[in-house]
Amino acid sequence: MNSVNFQSVDFDKTPPTVQLRMPERLIHKCFEAGGIHNAYSEIRKHPVFFVDLPSFAISMTIGGLNPGGCSNRHRHTYETILYIIEGQGYSLIEDRRVEWEAGDAVYIPVWAWHHHVNLNQDKPAKYLACENAPMLQNMGGLALREEAK
Template sequence: MSTEKKQFSSNDFHKTFARPTFVKPSKIIHKNVEEEGVHNQFSTERKHPVFFVDLPTKNISMTIGGLLPDQITNRHRHTYETVLYVVEGEGWTEIEDERVEWKAGDAVYIPSWAWHRHGNLNKDQSAKYIACENAPQLQNLGVALREEEGRDL
């Protein structure tokens, strides 16, 4: 029995079949995410509280974001897609030239490379959302990019 692996070329892409294997991750739960405090670098840069869910994902990330009362974030864009699920509060997201209002229970899609920013409609209460992004996947491929208006441009 030969242990030599067959070399494939681009003509053979239809002949390659995935051989998945289970690799036990170092961590499968991150308890009390918000009790660890905000991620200072990103919270300062994004000008609103950001809590990272610290799990060993290679393709998707999850963060908990917050908007303080009456707060508006910087305009920014990135090469990865984002889906926001609003947990608390009410606000808006401006994507390029369209502004959509949201409240708890709504989900918002932000396409890759679209200029966007978020705002809290309430002057007294914070808003909170969960953001899921494919940033790790693009970082692993070396093509993740983020631009902040006023910092990078």
Template structure:
């Protein structure tokens, strides 16, 4: 694979012609994601189970999040967008003070830098969701930021 080392600036825009090249990643599948175990740091910090999908994507991430019966997470915000797809359970996500109720099969959008938190409305059953975020893209650009109420403020 040929790697370009030339650095471009805005005056060179006309010289940056796309030359896509397939680069085989180290892996294309992460089997049995939840069997790999909770991500200890994030599960503890976010106060609910989090399972990372470990694939070499540089622009989007995917995690499986769980809310224990009756659980309410801390309020937090981040510079990346999130789309939650609810796999099981019933609850709500509070986005900038607005309560958005959800149940299995629903998708919820959390805009960048919006204060939010999640609540499982069942006292007996867990809730689970798939979270897709553009965090890796912003991390690679050096502009990803996350604030947790009670920790950072």
């Protein structure tokens, strides 16, 4: 993909149509079978699987919380929507406790401190996370994440 930096004076160069750029890969088969993204998972203290598809605007991961486990408290400049696949727990978003279970969707606002907790001591919890981090990264490195100390 060619990168072009337009400035305010270049507004008249906005094209009237869009050119289709069809990527070679349109599917990531059985992406969990590829294994946990170890470095990312280790820092965050819970397993994470990355979907490897050519999206420039959104990312998608499968995250897991071990029985009785929780994620690190963190915040980021990108929006996140979690879809709970299995399990029961809660997310603490700033000072609001949001209870969730399989089938629920949870919204994480930009720059809100949060972490996720699996209430089940015997079974893992699993969620799908969709985020707009790639879009922000492609706009000039605006996707930032901060871990609580």
